[in-house]
Amino acid sequence: xxxxRVLGIPGVVSLLAWFGLIAxxxxxxxxxxxxxxxxxxxxxxxxxxxxxxxxxxAGLHDLLLVIISLISAFVLVxxxxxxxxxxxxxxxxxxxxxxxxxxxxxxxxxxxLILVVIAVPSFRLLYYGDKAQDAAMTIKVTGHQWYWSYxxxxxxxxxxxxxxxxxxxxAKLKPNEPRMLAVDQEMVIPSNTVVRIIGTAADSMxxxxxxxxxxxxxxxxxxxxxxxxNVRNEGYYFGQCSQICGNNHAYMxxxxxxxxxxxxxxxxEQKKKAAGLSPQMxxxxxxxxANPPAxx
Numbered sequence: 001x002x003x004x005r006v007l008g009i010p011g012v013v014s015l016l017a018w019f020g021l022i023a024x025x026x027x028x029x030x031x032x033x034x035x036x037x038x039x040x041x042x043x044x045x046x047x048x049x050x051x052x053x054x055x056x057x058a059g060l061h062d063l064l065l066v067i068i069s070l071i072s073a074f075v076l077v078x079x080x081x082x083x084x085x086x087x088x089x090x091x092x093x094x095x096x097x098x099x100x101x102x103x104x105x106x107x108x109x110x111x112x113l114i115l116v117v118i119a120v121p122s123f124r125l126l127y128y129g130d131k132a133q134d135a136a137m138t139i140k141v142t143g144h145q146w147y148w149s150y151x152x153x154x155x156x157x158x159x160x161x162x163x164x165x166x167x168x169x170x171a172k173l174k175p176n177e178p179r180m181l182a183v184d185q186e187m188v189i190p191s192n193t194v195v196r197i198i199g200t201a202a203d204s205m206x207x208x209x210x211x212x213x214x215x216x217x218x219x220x221x222x223x224x225x226x227x228x229x230n231v232r233n234e235g236y237y238f239g240q241c242s243q244i245c246g247n248n249h250a251y252m253x254x255x256x257x258x259x260x261x262x263x264x265x266x267x268x269e270q271k272k273k274a275a276g277l278s279p280q281m282x283x284x285x286x287x288x289x290a291n292p293p294a295x296x
Contacts, residue, residue, distance in 0.1 A: 033257060037212045037237030038178050047211045050237065051229050053129040054214030060121050067114065129214065132228030135196035139187065143199070143206030143219045143241070146248035150187045155268045158275040160185050164251045180250075181238040186257040190264040191234050199225045207242030210254055218243055231258045 037050060049055050085091070140151040147163040162183045165174065170182040189195050199208050199219035209216040210229075217225045231237070241252035259267065 033235045033259065035176055035178070036233065036235035037210070037239075037256075038181070039211065049214070050212040050231050050233065051214055053125075053229070054212055056125050056128060057214045060125055063121060064118065067118065071114075129227060131226060132194055132196040135194045135228060137189075137193065138196040138198060139189070141187075141197055141199040141208050141217075141219065143201040143204075143208065143245070143252075145203050145246050146241075146252045148187075148208070148252065148254060152268070152271075156272045156275070156277045158271050158277060160187065160271065162187065162255065164253050177236065177255075178238065181240070181253040181255065183253055183255040186236070186255040188257045188259060188264060188267050189229075189231065190261045191231055191258045193261070194228060194230045197227045197229060199227070204245045205243050206245050206252065208239070208254060209242040210237055210239030210256060212237060213239070213256075216242060231256070234258045234260060 037047070039047065046054075046058055046061060049058050086094075137152070137154045140153065142149045142151070147161060149159050149161045151157060151159045162185050164180070165182045165184055167179060169184075170177065170179065174182045197208070197215065197217065199217045200223060201219040201221045203221065205221075206219045207216060208219055213229050213231070215227045215229055217227050219225060235258055237256045237258065239254035239256075241249055241254070243249075245252070
């Protein structure tokens with residue numbers, strides 16, 4: 001399976017092919033972009049970061065890990081000291097102290113200060129990932145039971161439906177992509193481009209979540225939620241619906257293909273031609289354009 005850390009026979013074959021030591025390398029499946037954003041066996045913690053938002057999420061996580069580790073160590077040391085200092089054999093006559101003003105002030109003020117230290121970067125991150133600044137394009141994500149559709153209002157307002165591939169189709173059409181995550185059509189975006197994501201749903205609540213992008217948007221019927229991504233490297237990235245949405249909730253994978261700007265433009269032209277969009281129809285959109293008004 002793609003993404004395994006254990007080398008194994010497939011890994012050895014891939015390594016040899018990489019160095020050009022297998023003469024039959026052209027017979028192996030070839031993909032335009034590498035499969036990057038997938039989970040690994042025995043993986044712990046966050047996946048690798050691929051966007052500026054995820055960079056900040058990982059930074060906040062590291063800060064919280066330091067704080068909670070210090071708190072846990074302090075409580076452990078305090079418990080051990082109390083167990084030793086006030087053991088029955090060492091303290092046969094218990095003290096009758098009921099309160100300590102200084103101590104009570106400290107255990108009230110110190111937690112408040114800790115919460116402030118946590119709250120400031122948390123709110124900064126929430127606002128940073130909420131609204132896209134100077135987005136180059138907009139994609140409208142709509143959750144259905146049980147598939148995703150992606151509309152491109154800035155590129156002619158064509159749409160792409162993305163459904164999970166059966167295991168037989170995946171093995172035949174996209175053998176390099178992970179099981180239960182491969183789809184028939186990915187959401188395609190250019191690399192190093194700020195993309196505004198506007199999410200809604202057609203029937204029930206869904207969760208548009210992509211590991212490594214730092215984005216998790218609950219899409220709700222009748223409402224629009226906004227976020228943004230800016231993926232640095234070309235490749236395939238995967239996610240899953242993170243909101244219980246019915247009996248096929250587990251079969252709503254998210255696949256994002258990041259390509260170069262030139263390849264994205266070619267893909268857009270192909271989709272517009274397949275949708276039969278004329279030049280006059282390209283400006284008729286039902287989603288606000290990413291470009292700000294001229295007088296702004």
